[in-house]
Amino acid sequence: MPRVCSITGARTSTGRKIHYRGRPKSQGGIGLKPSGIGQRKIKPNIQTVRAMVDGKPTRIKATAKCIRNGLIVKPLRRKYGYTRQQAQSA
Numbered sequence: 001m002p003r004v005c006s007i008t009g010a011r012t013s014t015g016r017k018i019h020y021r022g023r024p025k026s027q028g029g030i031g032l033k034p035s036g037i038g039q040r041k042i043k044p045n046i047q048t049v050r051a052m053v054d055g056k057p058t059r060i061k062a063t064a065k066c067i068r069n070g071l072i073v074k075p076l077r078r079k080y081g082y083t084r085q086q087a088q089s090a
Contacts, residue, residue: 003046005063007071010044050075 004011019036023029045064049072050057057075066072 003043004061005044005046005066006060007062007066010046010063010065012044013042015040015042 002011017038017040018034019038020032021035022031022033025031046061047064047067048059048061049067051060051062052058052073052075053060060072062072
């Protein structure tokens with residue numbers, strides 16, 4: 001399964017990392033000079049969670065940001081207050 005959020009579609013993106021050398025002018029140097037530009041990957045924080053999809057609990061991949069912001073509805077883990085006597089009477 002790819003590293004993609006099923007809610008927002010966030011995926012791995014690319015960027016650049018610039019390396020500098022020298023002292024900044026504010027510290028008395030002659031300024032920073034870029035000495036190299038490298039490629040980097042920016043990966044989203046993907047988590048596998050159980051979520052309610054079409055009324056059924058399913059495992060999906062979602063970013064931590066989605067989970068934190070409440071875009072995912074998690075299923076109940078257990079039925080609280082469901083005792084043996086209630087089960088027999090039902």
